[in-house]
Amino acid sequence: MRTTIRTMNMVKWYIHLFRKFFNFMSGLLLMTGILFTGCENNSTPVAPRIDNHELKASSSGVIAFASDVNTEEDVFIMNPDGTGRTNLTNDSSVNFDPSWSPDGKKIAFTSNRDGNSEIYIMNADGSNPVNITNNAADDEVPTWSPHGRQIAFESNRDGNREIYTMNSDGTGITRLTFNPADDMYPSWSPDGRKIAFITNRDGNTEVYTMNPDGTGLTNITNNSAGENSLISWSPHSDQIAFASSRDGNMEIYIMNADGTAITRLTNNSADDIYPSWSPDGRQIAFESLRDGNWEVYVMNVDGSAQTNITNNPDFDGIPNWGK
Ligand SMILES: [Ca+2]
Ligand SMILES: [Ca+2]
Numbered sequence: 287m288r289t290t291i292r293t294m295n296m297v298k299w300y301i302h303l304f305r306k307f308f309n310f311m312s313g314l315l316l317m318t319g320i321l322f323t324g325c326e327n328n329s330t331p332v333a334p335r336i337d338n339h340e341l342k343a344s345s346s347g348v349i350a351f352a353s354d355v356n357t358e359e360d361v362f363i364m365n366p367d368g369t370g371r372t373n374l375t376n377d378s379s380v381n382f383d384p385s386w387s388p389d390g391k392k393i394a395f396t397s398n399r400d401g402n403s404e405i406y407i408m409n410a411d412g413s414n415p416v417n418i419t420n421n422a423a424d425d426e427v428p429t430w431s432p433h434g435r436q437i438a439f440e441s442n443r444d445g446n447r448e449i450y451t452m453n454s455d456g457t458g459i460t461r462l463t464f465n466p467a468d469d470m471y472p473s474w475s476p477d478g479r480k481i482a483f484i485t486n487r488d489g490n491t492e493v494y495t496m497n498p499d500g501t502g503l504t505n506i507t508n509n510s511a512g513e514n515s516l517i518s519w520s521p522h523s524d525q526i527a528f529a530s531s532r533d534g535n536m537e538i539y540i541m542n543a544d545g546t547a548i549t550r551l552t553n554n555s556a557d558d559i560y561p562s563w564s565p566d567g568r569q570i571a572f573e574s575l576r577d578g579n580w581e582v583y584v585m586n587v588d589g590s591a592q593t594n595i596t597n598n599p600d601f602d603g604i605p606n607w608g609k
């Protein structure tokens with residue numbers, strides 16, 4: 287079991303380090319290209335803009351995401367068409383896992399600025415970040431209850447990854463899972479009735495749901511082929527978007543909240559991960575490596591009009607679409 291746990295944590299680090307390596311290599315290639323082309327000017331090469339006219343004019347809300355600046359990730363926001371890119375954290379440590387509060391006024395996120403992973407809440411303009419976990423263990427992946435009074439998160443404070451809830455001021459911590467396997471990536475349904483999460487307790491990672499008190503555990507993917515990971519609820523809580531490698535590499539899928547009617551939305555040999563449903567239910571943001579480095583994309587919920595909205599040579603990912 288220890289091996290399994292270590293393997294899962296290594297998977298998380300692998301993703302992190304793989305991104306770092308890719309960003310480093312693409313930076314190197316970019317520099318080489320500049321040298322060989324005689325450095326026509328000092329401006330950073332910019333990927334060609336993709337015409338966004340296919341996106342629905344009704345695209346609304348703001349997408350929070352993580353992007354590398356210099357060496358480590360910061361939490362950014364942008365409009366769903368990629369405009370208005372703004373760094374909210376401006377911090378030399380790692381800042382990631384952004385999660386919008388339901389009213390769009392706050393963003394919870396993970397940062398190691400105080401020496402280990404903690405969950406912070408800041409205002410939507412980046413001001414007043416507050417550490418609400420203050421625990422020597424890793425505390426990561428915050429997700430808000432629909433009324434904004436509670437936050438579910440993952441932590442290894444009891445020896446392995448488990449799902450917990452707490453009040454949004456950090457008080458009232460309640461442990462929901464009790465399993466030696468890793469329980470990770472919680473996502474609270476917008477109707478408040480379920481918390482979905484990822485666990486490898488059955489050997490491969492599966493999407494489970496449970497009631498917010500930890501009862502009613504249900505494996506809803508129940509598919510031994512590949513890994514199932516990284517979940518987002520539809521606004522009406524009737525569907526779940528997730529990433530899975532069941533068809534050979536990570537793709538974005540949607541399914542009913544009971545695990546039926548699975549539909550694949552991406553079909554690309556690169557990894558497509560981290561889906562996040564738009565507040566109007568019409569689109570899904572996600573992260574993909576298809577253009578050579580990690581970028582944030584949006585698509586319609588039928589998989590059409592997949593559009594790169596970051597077009598930035600550094601890492602861009604972990605989108606979270608808020609009001
Ligand atoms: Ca901590
Ligand atoms: Ca566990």
Ligand SMILES: [Ca+2]
Nearest residue numbers: 536554556558
């Ligand atoms: Ca893919």
Ligand SMILES: [Ca+2]
Nearest residue numbers: 580598600602
């Ligand atoms: Ca990028």
